[in-house]
Amino acid sequence: MDYQRDIQQFFKSSTPHRLSYRPDIDGLRAVAVCLVVLFHAWPNWLRSGFIGVDVFFVISGFLITSIILDDLERGSFSIREFYVRRIRRIFPALITVVAATLLFGWYVLLHHEFAQLGKHITAAATFLSNLVLWNESGYFDNDHTTKPLLHLWSLGVEEQFYLVWPVMLALCYRRRGGILAFLAITLGASFLYGLYATYNAPAEAYYSPVTRFWELASGGMVAYLLSGREQPMPARALLSAGGILLLALGCVFINGQTAFPGAWALLPVAGTSALIMAGNEGWINRHLLGNPLMARIGLVSYPFYLWHWPLLSFGYIIEGEKPSAQAKAVLVLASFVLAVLTWRLIERPIQKSPKRVRAIKALVTAMICFGVAGALANSGLLRERIPGNGTDKYLRALNDLGFPQPAMKSLRYHGSLFHTLAGNGEGTTVLVGDSVMEQYAPLVAEGLRTSRFDRKSVIFATAGGCPPIRGAVRLPKIRFPTCTQTVIDAYDLAASPEVDTVVIAAAWYGYFTPYQDEVEMPVGDKLEQFPSKPAHEAAYASMLQAIRQLRQQGKRVYLVLQPPTGDKFDPRSMITGSRFDEMMPRTDMPPFLVSEFRQVNAEPIARLREIAHQTGAIVIDPVDYLCKDGTCPVVNTIGEPIYTDPVHMRPYFVRTVRYLDDALSSQVKPPSRQRQ
Template sequence: MTYRPDIDGLRAIAVGLVVAFHASPALMPDGFIGVDMFFVISGYLITGIMLRDLKKGTFSIVGFYTRRIRRIFPALLVVVIATLGTGSFLLVGEGFARLVESVVAGLGFVANFLFWSQAGYGDALAATKPLLHLWSLAVEEQFYLLWPLVLAFSFRFRSGVVLSGMLIFLGSFGLCVVWTLHDPNGAYYLPFNRLWEPMAGGLLAMVGYSARGSIERNLCSLVGLALVAASFPMISTLEHFPGWRAVFPVAGTVLIIAAGPASLINRALVLKPLIALGLISYPLYLWHWPALVYARFWSLDRFGTFELSVVASLLAVSAAVVLAWLTYLLVELPIRLQRPSRVAQKLAGGWLALLVVSAGLWFSLPLLGFGVDKTEAQYVAELGRREGTCFMLDGKSNLPPECIDNDPDQTRIALVGDSYAAGFSKALRETPGLSVIEFTSSSCPFNLDFDFAIRPEQCRAINDERLDLILATQPDLIFIASWWQMGAEDDVSQLRNLAQSIQTLLDRTEARIVLYGLSPVLLRLLPICSQGK
């Protein structure tokens, strides 16, 4: 395959989106689609290279993995060693144990399975994991454990290459759509739901389609750009992603590649700054997340907040760019000039040694009292929130009977509000003499006839149902708690509406009303506090 500088420019766009998303989610809330673009680009390039070797009769599995080792390991080992070394100074206790755990998973290319097992509602620790981003590298390498073998086998049969690729593409895409409906976290992290994305690029390489004529090329590139741009209004959050919505960035990237370097959009992609950024896109991807995470820990120690200012985020990203260039110039380029087999053996040996040392450290930490005691899900479970039942996560009500404990011989208390109210559920239910009627919902305070930007229609309907439930059960006490700084367009109007909502309860019930004010917010995450950091 001939070198295409426009693809390096496309890499620059993809890594730029990811870095912007991680540095400022409010500024670039959909930047995570850059990972999907990377998957397509990788599938296209690597499948094309394998097909070239198969046609020449020079393809070998050993040769393929030798190239992968030379491409993946140099920057990966440097970043992992630097991250682990820095973490040994900044992190203590469980935080450092989690880092070592992620090092082992990252080097073993199973980080996606590790982080999937830890993910869930209230996964507040995500921003404290310096190697969280290695999940995508794991997915990619898991794909390349399967695809070269299938491609080499199917190449022997006429039309077998495209047929095998189509079967993987369709099967994975269908699974992704269904899985996203039931388990978005699993759909996001697990390889079975992601194989169709690099396969989309692989199919383009297999079919060999390239737009011809200026009109076809320009139309192809413009439609591709439009699809990528359409991702932003279509994909508002990770809640329903990837699923069918991932078609937009994937199809858009395929079309931009197919348009060829002479198309209108692709000519803009060959600007020197974009090509320069594209050349370091892989080491930049590896460096940027640890830089941002450690900058947050520095901010926590310095200013008592885990949130980064704009200046701090820019400094962290700038440091990542400098480190990426140094890695490219001092590590990646010199290694490319060495004999492939010999350097691959050295890199594989270094990788194995680091993996063994990290695994040994991981197993020894619990003996020193620094093990990973709890998952994020366990921390949330200890709060006693009945997620998905009495505490709604998706804006849907359908309250089950176990949420209505209406014992007339006890003091009946109705608990309403958002996740902050749900945090009181366990304590109230364990208090003798109380029967609890709970109707809490994520990001939905108890404000009647009031719209919140985060879920305008669902919250209004839920509050109507809450009022109906309170009027039907006539509790002795109504306990209202919420995060009162929800970010409504007008905080004053929200408070006025709250007063009106309480007046409605006073007029229509005989209940006493407890209104819990602003809940305290820990500046340091609970697991960090528990380890004395």
């Protein structure tokens, strides 16, 4: 059968209304799902890919509103029929993916991981994933890569939209101008609240349906404006070109540092709305979005979206770190193949089945069963395959990070995104650095909350992976495009009159190792790449100048050396075996020797101490506080790892360190040695 005729007939069979099939909208779906999948697989390469979800929201709002308005105009609108169509559309692929995730999770996950998966399966079955994830966000939350059903938060938002939207449209349809007023009020109120929440409650802004409804309502407004209207050809061309430009701008300018959704979400939302408004006759819509390849990808975009994240997440879980680029490529390809099979073997047969009542009952029953199974797994009544064997405490340590903290507020400074914590004392401390500085966030948050630190505010002017050295360029630039400017802004903020104390910390020994070649420094009229001696000398000179300037301005400056680091701290080095067989704790863990650590890093240690000596900065060496009798512990007194990886301390442990106390106090005194 001809492809276009085939999908036309399928569209008619699955959506019984008068709307004609638009391949360009399937093309938009393809754009959206590719953005999301590429972002999840390679977040440092496509930093804006999460806007694909916003594209999906607009498309959903447009299609659902179009269907409802069409049914209302024909006098055939039925709430029951609306939900029957939604169940036939959403449940088949979702049940398939949840079933596979539960089965594979039972086989490879440990107890605490399987219990959390059970909670997320119940949330998925009740379409509350976004609210559950919102509630989990914060200090005690584990890394997002260890949640195979994390991506279902967007499905939760859409389902909550479906609960409200048909009822409200049906009520407003009876009143003159009611539909337009409802759409305008919903769009405006949700957008304005989203602006507020983005800066004051970031987790709510991201997961709450209230802050996302305006995106779906934007699609609804397009459906209302297009109902019974045709756009003239010049307008179509303009809308089409403008829409693709806005989407492109969103891809270029939006990244993880962006306050999102907020006003920045206008780029993907307005761009998608304009492309839909342009209709299928615009050149971009017809030839780019509506070409058969894009439309085919769009047809399987829903199962592709459902499959890709569980596969990638299990890759992270099994590897204990991010999988290799080749492994992620295989996982993405596998998710696409599974999506095609799901669409052909499960979705299409169920949606085209003449036995609708029986199919609906079976789908609802299956979803209820999975909800119950999830609850049993979460309660521990349904147990995982792998016996504990004492490895839980090691694997639980992976991805256990504490930045950002729930109490943090976003701070925009010259375009850079920093984070601030408020206290009850006087004065402001600015913390400059990379993720090694960010690991201290749980310590600072608790210390300010309990008045252990008497600061009015503490600002984390940090960026992961960015050496706090003015002029340094972090490579590859496509992964770290904001590093250079962020560091400049951090030191500018530190020089502000209201700041009296500056603390600088980083993975110094990682940057100044002979094997580091991903940093460049300006030397004369060109950039020299690490580990060349001129590049290192330029970096040390830049640090000397920056700290000297801060000291001349009367700031207290603390230079924190790198804490003990290495593979011996990595929780993965403390276990043997495989998730596909059995896992056991290692019994031959070698000690971490201070002498070896300092010998390997002798040069940067000496140079940093010399910079502090010349400028009057106070040096803090965490090794002096964390280690004793020539060795450093890698686990606590009950055998739990104190690090989450070879470099970063876990939140529970970092809250116990004392070597930053004086830097976070208003009293001017040298740091005291922490007692063991």
